[in-house]
Amino acid sequence: LLRDGGPRAVTVEAVTESSGVAKTTIYRRYADRHELLRAALTDAIGKPGEPPNADPREKIRWALNQTWQQMTDVLGPGGLAAIVGNTDPRFTDAFRSILVPYTDALIALIRADVMDGKLRPDLDADAAVSLMVGAYLGELVRRGTVDAEFTDKCIYLMWIAMTAGQE
Numbered sequence: 001l002l003r004d005g006g007p008r009a010v011t012v013e014a015v016t017e018s019s020g021v022a023k024t025t026i027y028r029r030y031a032d033r034h035e036l037l038r039a040a041l042t043d044a045i046g047k048p049g050e051p052p053n054a055d056p057r058e059k060i061r062w063a064l065n066q067t068w069q070q071m072t073d074v075l076g077p078g079g080l081a082a083i084v085g086n087t088d089p090r091f092t093d094a095f096r097s098i099l100v101p102y103t104d105a106l107i108a109l110i111r112a113d114v115m116d117g118k119l120r121p122d123l124d125a126d127a128a129v130s131l132m133v134g135a136y137l138g139e140l141v142r143r144g145t146v147d148a149e150f151t152d153k154c155i156y157l158m159w160i161a162m163t164a165g166q167e
Contacts, residue, residue, distance in 0.1 A: 007087075056118045056162075
């Protein structure tokens, strides 16, 4: 429901109809549609796994793929449109809060590699993550889809910026 129609399509009635679960059962567990939607997002997104013990480029690829997967598989076009347009602020806030562990993990990976001297010392990890998330959205807006090769292209360009001036 969320992927196709956005958060407004996720109503107790729609969930009842698509799942066959009675309204009373849903209301026993969730006070309202926002609570139901937050629980569904939390379950679908889960927690990020442990990063691979690899070079910085592969760790960034891993974290970036996990973050982009949340936007593709969990949000889909309906959820992304709602977030970009902020058409349901409670949903937007809920998604952002649930996505925090993924973006924080990526920021932490970048900062650790900066501290280890593997990336340029003046690299702003938070800005780099925003650029990576924005790259996905930009490609989606331009082409309507994000293919597997785009990850490599994005990482290549970001890698140049993240290591400029390194020896």
